[in-house]
Amino acid sequence: MFAYIVRRVLATIPVMAIVALFVFSLLYIAPGDPAAVIAGDQATPDDVERIRASLGLDRPYLVRFGAWVWDILRGDLGVSIFTNLPVSTMIQQRIEPTLSLMIVTLILAVSIAVPMGVVAAWRQGTWIDRAVMGFAVLGFSVPVFVVGYVLAYFFALEWDLLPVQGYTPFARGFWPWLENLILPSIALGSVYIALIARITRATMLEVLQQDYIRTARAKGLNQSGILFLHALKNAAVPIITVIGIGIALLIGGAVVTESVFAIPGLGRLTVDAILRRDYPVIQGVVLLFSFVYVLVNLAIDLAYTLFDPRIRY
Amino acid sequence: MALLEVDALQTHFRTPDGINRAVDGVSFHVNAGETLAIVGESGCGKSVTAMSILRLIPEPPGKIAGAIRFNGKNLLEASDKEMRAIRGNEISMIFQEPMTSLNPVLTVGRQIGETLRLHQGMSAQAAEDRAVEMLNLVGIPEAKRRVKEYPHQLSGGMRQRVMIAIALACNPKLLIADEPTTALDVTIQAQILDLMRDLKHRVGAAIVLITHDLGVVAEVAERVVVMYAGRKVEEAPVHALFNKPRHPYTQGLLGSVPKLGSSLTGEATRLAEIPGLVPSLKQKIPGCVFASRCAHATDLCTAVAPALEEKAPGHVAACHYALREGALAA
Ligand SMILES: Nc1ncnc2c1ncn2[C@@H]1O[C@H](COP(=O)(O)OP(=O)(O)O)[C@@H](O)[C@H]1O
Ligand code: SF4
Ligand SMILES: [Mg+2]
Secondary structure, eight states, rough: OOHHHHHHHHHHHHHHHHHHHHHHHHHSSSOOOOHHHHOOOOOHHHHHHHHHHHHTSSSOOOHHHHHHHHHHTTTTOOBOTTOBBBBHHHHHHHHHHHHHHHHHHHHHHHEEEEEEHHHHHHHTTTTHHHHHHHHHHHHHHHHHHHHHHHIIIIIISSSSSSSSOOOOOHHHHHHHHHHHHHHHHHHHHHHHHHHHHHHHHHEEEEEEEEHHHHHHHHHTTHHHHHHIEEEEEEHHHHHHHHHHHHHHHHHHHHHHHHHHTTOSHHHHHHHHHHTTTHHHHHHHHHHHHHHHHHHHHHHHHHHHHHHHHTTTO | OEEEEEEEEEEEEEEEEEEEEEEEEEEEEOOOTOOOEEETTTTHHHHHHHHHHOOOOOTTTEEEEEEETTTTGGGGOOOOOOOOOOOTTTTTEEEOTTTEEEEEEEOHHHHHHHHHHHHHHHOOOHHHHHHHHHHHTOOOSSSSTTTTOOOOSOOOOHHHHHHHHHHHHTTSSEEOOOOTTTTHHHHHHHHHHHHHHHHHHOOOOOEEEESBHHHHHHHOEEEEEEEEETEEEEEHHHHHHHHOOOOHHHHHHHHHHTTTTOSSSOOOOHHHHHHOOOTTTTTTSSSSSGOOOOOOOTTTHHOOOOOOOETTTTTTETTTTEEEEEOOOO
């Protein structure tokens, strides 16, 4: 098992290298002279020249890439063209809201969607099942920003139950922090909930047909023991897989959600950076998101073994 | 009072193309400590009968009617909670499919201990200790190590032993074994049957043994119920059934079977092939259910259903022409 973890961690290195190469090349894929691209429309030829020098464009491509990677490994993601602050500092300032939003969404989505899917499978064909499936279709088809505005309109503006927008740091208390995250999490999580609920239902329907469920019943177990222990543990692998795939959805959705709810997180940072063509910031953020995604997938692979003893490495 | 009385049991399934009368008015009883065999061709309603006793039939599409009295209490009127207290505790069941009847993601020890914790309130540790004892009892070597293993690490025979351990953990009064050896190799079959017989003497549970295998019946059962197309067509003490089968269907089944007491191993002791098909359970049959395949059928047979009649003490059959003594008249 330990050997497997080591091997699996090592295997992420080539993946991250390819991601890094892609991120590094972003600037050069864009049409035109990278220095001019970075400098923007109002730059003087002097500005362009300065940037060209700072990028080291006179050196060969792979050498520049190597130097860039070496900097990153030492925690240096470069300097923002717009603010002149180190990118790593800018990310540090913005990471808490985004991380909070993701974690609250993840917990909220899983704890809503899994029981929903389980109950829908158990009560297959009843109105409960139909309601869950109806919700799932809705969750898929309504974009995050629509859900966000509708939620904000009713819960914040009409009924005044929750804040309209903004973010309160965790350091100022759990409830103030959570209060601000509830609506964004539901908006961001709706697709995710729909996805997890559907796969949970489908997998559970299959599992509930199995002979060992009949055995569990014949042993005198009650319904919740059958559903949540005997059946759900068998359904875990596909569910966890979808939870992992869904993290990519969350990363994309966070950008939109942060805009709708005016959350000063990485999503906003990304949008602003793109609008200003602040390449070092874009590269830093994309690299970070990719790294998180690779880590999540690693964690999921390891989680499989917890739930299914037949999976061996 | 008998331990189990099944009285006019009817289990019907609603299907898109009509009602499937899987079990249609079956009655029998099981005394404490006794072994009753239920035999019949595939699809005649044996498993449905067994599952109806524990109310494991999905309702809908199934619907159970009649009465199933266990220690005098009608299980069909019991609450869900009362049923759960009986399942795995007073009545337990072993299924035909050892490869798929155990939960693949829970350890063997946990699956054995589960009923003990549930029904006897044992602590997790006590239940695991008892699980080790149970594995020893059912003849699994290295029980201490095996309790921590998962089903995929065990062979089919081992898994069926584990199922037996689960079934017997709470010392049930009745064990229903639905073709417990059908899916296993011949040599393993014999071992499992030996084990069941051995344990039966030690535990003293009554057994309802459902089987295809008349050799098994001859070896272990005291009484036999023969089912055909959802009905009981004959019932007799095991000697009487083998020596003087009254119903033409039973006679057909026994056609190729070795004499009582023959060895279990080796020889094929499956039911004989009877020409013709089992009638659809979706049509109501006015006359004798066996008439379409019976060599002795007459107009009377297709018009009037024969009632179950006592042909000799303890020996009943549903056939117009089965005599009280001797062979068929017609
Ligand atoms: N859940 C179910 N829904 C519909 N029909 C069923 C169901 N379970 C069993 N049956 C029907 O009941 C009949 C008897 O089956 P069964 O008791 O399994 O036979 P066997 O004697 O081989 O054990 C078959 O026709 C089968 O199709
Ligand atoms: S009643 Fe008639 S058809 Fe039925 S088993 Fe007897 S002889 Fe055959
Ligand atoms: Mg069967």
